[in-house]
Amino acid sequence: MSIKLVNIGFGNIVSANRIVAIVSPESAPIKRIVTEGRDRGMLIDATYGRRTRAVVITDSDHVILSAVQPETVKQRLHTDSSEDDEEIN
Template identity: 35%
Template structure:
């Protein structure tokens, strides 16, 4: 179970696939979000809650999470 990280509501992502964890406030992240929608590579794991972090994977998928970026980073580097 230490190869995956819980990004909310028992949804898991393989740690080795994550390239970046970004806050949603910047305009660059908003453009990434739009690009993901256009290419069909969005995975929305917010389950209706406000998006607080976006994860970029090595496959080009853009994953939305309701958890704040700091919390996801803590989970990624927890032993």
């Protein structure tokens, strides 16, 4: 099993294998998840002081805030996966 990494903005990288969800921070349930993550000490703020545009939730219950759009993170994740597939063939 190879480790795949995805850039979530500003040089911050997360293991793609650990990502459960990439969501927008706008809804009340996601805001609640962010608050609970902060209270539990499981919040990682990777926004560099910018507006939070995506919330990445991992299988270890870490909540990661990113300043790039969820769609951008998804594209980066998909691009990295397709490049790996091309290298195998």
